[in-house]
Amino acid sequence: MNAPKNSHDVSLPFPRDRQEMAALGWAVCDFVFVSGDAFVDNASFGPAIIARVLNDLGYRVGVIAQPKWDSAEAFRVLGRPRLAFLVSSGNMDSMVCHYTVNKKRRHDDAYTPGGKTGARPDRAVITYCGRIREAWGSVPIVIGGVEASLRRFAHYDYWQDRVRRPILFDSGADLLVYGMGEKAIAEVAEALDAGLPIDQITYIRGTGVMAKQAPDDAYVLPSYETVSERTRGGKRAFAEMTNMIELSANPFREAPLIQACGDRYFVQNPPQMPLTTQEMDDVYDLPYTNCQLGGGPEITGMSEMRFSITSNRGCFGSCAFCAIGMQQGRIVSSRSNASILREAKRMTQDPKFKGIINDVGGPTANFLHPACAKQLKTGPCDHRECLFPEVCPNIDADQSEFTAMLKAVRQLPGVRKVFVRSGIRYDYLMADQTDAAFNELVRYHVSGQLRVAPEHLSDRVLHYMGKPTFKQYDRFVQKFNRACDKYHLKQYIVPYFISSHPGSTLQDAVILAEYLRDHHLEPEQVQDFYPTPGSRATAMYYTGLDLESFKPIHIPKGHEKRLQRALLQYRNPKNRSLVIEALKKCGREDLIGPGRKCLVHPQQQRPIRNKRSRRNRKGGK
Template sequence: MSKQEFLPMCKAEMAERGWDELDFIMITGDAYIDHPSFGAAIITRLLEREGFKVGVIAQPDWKDIDAFRVLGRPRLAVLITGGNLDSMVNHYTAAKKRRSQDVYAPGGKSGLRPDRATIVYSNKVQEALPEVPVIIGGVEASLRRFAHYDYWSDQVRRSILLDSQADLLVFGMGEKAIIEIANCLRNGKSIHHITDVRGTMVPWRGEPPERAQVIPSLAEVKESKKSYAEGFWQQYREQDPYRGRTLYQAHGREGVLQNPPALPLTEKEMDEVYELNYARSYHPVYEPEGGVPALKEVEFSLTSSRGCHGSCSFCALAFHQGRIVQGRSADSIVREAEDLTKSSHFKGYIHDVGGPTANFRRAACKGQLKRGACAHRQCLFPEPCPELDVDHSEYIRLLRRLRQLPEVKKVFVRSGIRFDAVLADKNNDFLRELCTYHISGQLKVAPEHVSPTVLKRMGKPGRKVYDRFVEEYGRMNQKLGKKQYLVPYLMSSHPGSTLKEAVELAEYVRDMGVNPEQVQDFIPTPGTLSTCMYYTGLDPRTMEQVYVPRSPKEKAMQRALIQYRDPKNYDLVAEALRLAHRADLIGFGPKCLIRPRKHGAGTKHEGRDSTHEGRRKNNEARSAKSGTKDVKNVGRGAKQGTKGFFKSISVGLEIQSAN
């Protein structure tokens, strides 16, 4: 692929275009991938469409000041994003251990971006290119725009806008805001006078304007966890483009002023964004390293929507993309699919057609596009709202059109579905279509937990809803004569989960015959309700006290309980069961999680006994184990058949790449 298909990354590439100066420079913590799944690509291509000259500096060496000067001095501004993920989430696990790989870097190499990349890049730019306006955006800036709890330093940090010393912060997806800002700058308006653009936050000195609602200050939220929870809930409720108000938060002698969120993109605007002149690949400079792994996940996938009205407490989408779903037209998606089939790398498989939630294609109800999402009620929790418009027929028609393309062999749906929304539909047409054509042997869904105590804090439907979906899914596959499985994503150590609830989840894992190799341990990422609960011990929606598992030992025990079959976890599981007063689950019966360990026995033959009584118990245990295997076989009766739709799986941490 020619370098001319990409925006310039060096002076030589600028010269090839006949440019001696740029209007904007985009600095990103990711490698340069010119694909609409990456926020930096969308923003730069939008600016290009508006007639601006734009260049990209990807993953600059933050220890070298000259790395920020490779494209010269831009005429209007430098734009900075930490990348498609918060840099701290990108770098560290829930146990705060350094990750060994960065899929957004060439060859998957780690260490090519700094911790808190947005702050570091911004400070370096101001040193390298003084007096050039600096605008920050992307996930990292968006989720850290107010005073926020930072899990990795275990403290409340001030707004990233002030720590970065940037002139302006764009939150959310940013398309409308960046075009308005760019045109203001082009027309000679000072960056310091651009203070009222929707979807932006600005530094503010002096008294806040009359239009602003004042929320608890940095000093107050540091001093009082109750104030932190109250302030967060105010922020959360105002993240709506129709009813959201301007917010002001004091940080000592200065403060931050957030304007209301940008209005949702219309279907036509969404189509235009995703049909810009993308190269749809990584820059050729990365070929020697074997490319950039992140591209593989999205190269032959289609984004059909953004936003999510599911509003899971642990997900930052509501704070970033918003609760109002915005969808592309079917025609636009089909055109993109036709372009994909022309690629020399295309093998006939479209890997995904979806977004944050694949089966959300439009606003939850007509009222959302007039008055916004409801401030004090959710669309699906604790049960679907009577006004919720659940109809998968348009999505079904889209999938059928894609299947009919001559070069397409299979169209997968892999970005995850809301099973409660599937059940809320008036018929089973979508489930039938899904099971017949769009699953590669397994479907991933996210019950996350089974305890009502934990699910309440998560904002997820109850266990009975998930069990009903399991039954419906099982019946549908039996009817179709298919052996297809469910991959349930499970989470340990979420606020609200004591060892009692963790044991309850382990028993569910036992009964369903699931053998998860990995478990998603809750990570308190910025901008989520769950993180607020983790830090304050309060549910900001109700101000109720919430139990929070904090110690590494307890978190390890909760995780081990889900993986109780792994011999390495024996000691943790045994200790957890005793602390939870559930030693009844240590034994030889079919309901036991682990066998008792005879003094001096090794882990390979836990609890085996050479006595007559011991042999009898061992035989019972083997029979129970055999029975468990039988349960996994599909079609061994209705009850066993339902359980048989699970298999030994890998339940891993999946982070949604929001632009």
């Protein structure tokens, strides 16, 4: 990245009003960034990264964080930007941020100071763009972030239970930056700065635009009108569209992807190439201050993020319920050890640092390079996954980089502990021909509990999830326990499970509950499948189809979702009546009663508990 052209104090690089602009000697902002989150100048936050990248390139960026949206007035505080407004809902889709899987309003907001709710509107990107148009008319508007990226095509909206149009149509914005947007936004800024009208900026990778005519060389998706039909043919078209979109995530595919909507087209240009190691270093070496603009109570989890390090991005795991591949791509990029060490050293100089780095990782902590050399030449395989149903024989499972990086960070003066909390792929770890990375992780980098995600017990459900068989998880648990015994460590595996995933029946949930019983596991939290935009599993939920065979599969909905979730927390007295109902529906009354193998007593008021305490339990024994 180039050195900044402006020389104002980096401790306050992003003004929030005209008074702060005047203090910096600015008459006008080049860009005004509107965000649905509190603005935190930390590299864990997408808006901060984009603002810092633009600032580093010499552009003046003002910030309007969590504006009041009941009028256009809050969008006038920084004046009309010279180049464009940038709009993001923040680190999450605003609907996911606001509502639980049961469509109930959440009681707190993790990205608002003090956790208060109500600081952003539903469908924040659309609302903000409408107010900007009200305030400034035809000013250029560029949208990006998770909400815009994952809604860029026609998408199923769980909260309205219908297919919505591509978000560019509903927002009225001019251009969409999808994925990890550093390269794309730099090119957009350069074009705008050169005087090119925004309606002529139609060619940049990693962006999407609306067009009146379809490009000749494009891949054509089924139209919005087709995929929004609630017919067998419409749902089949939606499933086919989902598969085509997934293939388009390959940056080596040169043709754009288009989708008709009315008399216009959404045109997605091919993705940007993943950042190189040097480019990743440049992004994360920018002078982030960890300050929350506007002060006030810190957002939830800021203390955790302040002392966590992002080492990589992208994921070749391809879990069906996850949209990281659509957002960050399937080709992994990583930082150099030198850059990671520089960030760790800065942490040790923070007065609040207590010697513990909470996490070094990314979407998957032990993915530090592409899955194989082929990915850097032609991209991910079109019809083959790297880890599913078995680990690909061509995969590069050498995790010596992972080992060396963790060792270097933990040996820094002032660092007492370095934990890996962002999750690992145990099947990939087990594929390494040496045990060096495994032993390093177990011996030095587990904070008492290692969180892994087998997700389910049924191999049929795991197939729909795109996850390895449960036998692989069992082998991992056994190896983990042997290593803990070898090093005389009292450490435990905490498995995460998903209830009511597409393809999961009530009988599958009962079998999973029996596993939890037999292994003395009491999950404090269960992830009930949440059909969020952009994932393959959401497409399965809406269409009721397996996306490979296009055959119907079982889709838990409504009350059955509550029954499946209750079974995974059958010890909770609040779930007793739901558990009994579920067991009766499955013909498993043998699990109702006072016996040791029973899940619930018909009159029981207190949960059944095993004699072994939670502290003494191991995940697989």
